Amino acid sequence: MKLSVVILNYNVRHFLELCLASVHAAVKDLDAEIIVVDNNSPDDSCQLVKTSFPEVVLIENNTNAGFSKGNNLGVAQAKGEYVCILNPDTVVAEDTFKTLLAFAQNQQNLGIVGCRLVDGTGAFLPESKRNVPTPAVALKKMMGFPKQYYANHVQQEQVAEVAILVGAFMLMKTSVYREVGGFDEDYFMYGEDVDLSYKVLKAGYANFYNGTTTIIHFKGESTLKDVNYARRFYGAMQIFYQKHFKTHALFNALVWVGIKLAFLFRKQPKQTKTNRRKYVFYTTENKRLKTLRDGLKRDVEVVQQLDQIAPQTEIIFDANTVTYRAMIEKMKGLSDKRMFSFKIFPKNATFILGSNSSKNQGEVINLLRK
Secondary structure: OOEEEEEEEOOOHHHHHHHHHHHHHHOOOOOEEEEEEEOOOOOOHHHHHHHHOOOOEEEEOOOOOHHHHHHHHHHHOOOOOEEEEEOOOEEOOOOHHHHHHHHHOOOOOEEEEEEEEEOOOOOEOHHHOEOOOOHHHHHHHHOOOOHHHEOOOOOOOOEEEOOEOOOOEEEEEHHHHHHOOOOOOOOOOOOHHHHHHHHHHHOOOEEEEEEEEEEEEOOOOOOOOOHHHHHHHHHHHHHHHHHHOOOOHHHHHHHHHHHHHHHHOOOOOOOOOOOOOEEEEEOOOOOOHHHHHHHHOOOOEEEOOOOOOOOOEEEEEEOOOOOHHHHHHHHHHHHOOOOEEEEEEOOOOOEEEEOOOOOOOOEEEEOOOO
């Protein structure tokens, strides 16, 4: 088997449905398997997998084991030569895996390969490619100066070596994952991808960012405005430095004090709002238009091109007639204008979903609500 796609899920049933639909389309012509590890979700995620995606290997945990342990459980059952760690709140293009597998097979010493990630507005997510977060770099990020944290020397659509890749999408040889011990289970949430990337580098492999293919990650990097995130980031950095940057006690003390001060004086990100004036349904047919209109309780115009769309319009993509690759390309093309919002109407679904900000997980609208 060539590829195993491992998706760790917790309580995001609607996003998981869309993710699985896109992955199913992307592995159509590949010798591949899809593994979903569910961390004891209180919603009906597991029932969804059993009913709508019976070919998927489902691992049901009876506790929330965390990101690291959950993914390690999935990879332990993987049969593919390559494994892809994938978040459930993502949408992959039909050619994403084929493009990256072709690239991977031409590398002599491949560690991890990542791709270009955009949020629900089509805007590029800089965490797609990062530098090693040395203590000085992490301190600057916590203080609101993240320039050195990201690999900005690499262009968005370039292919180049980078140090750190994001855990929302990581493709690598299964043997390499197992050689370095997979995700470190000392981390519960945040920092696991940094640690794994760095372990792979230390093992002598080269990590690559491949910007020739793009996926959607609805939930971008969490904002430091959130106290829980800040604490988890701080805790993850503590673990990372203790493992990889052991120095004398005075230096360690300065680092911890600096990070705590950075949290206290951090910059608050500006919040953006989208004022929708119009809704359009991007489709080649209108069979589901009535369901959409009735659910939104407003008029929705059907369009087959987006060249003349007015500002402040919400564009709803019909996954029955529009490819995931086409959706991503359209979002990329319109993202610079910052005047549009996007939703996706999944195949055979009775809901639409999307996100107007990389700072939150997004919005699910049930079209059959009373």
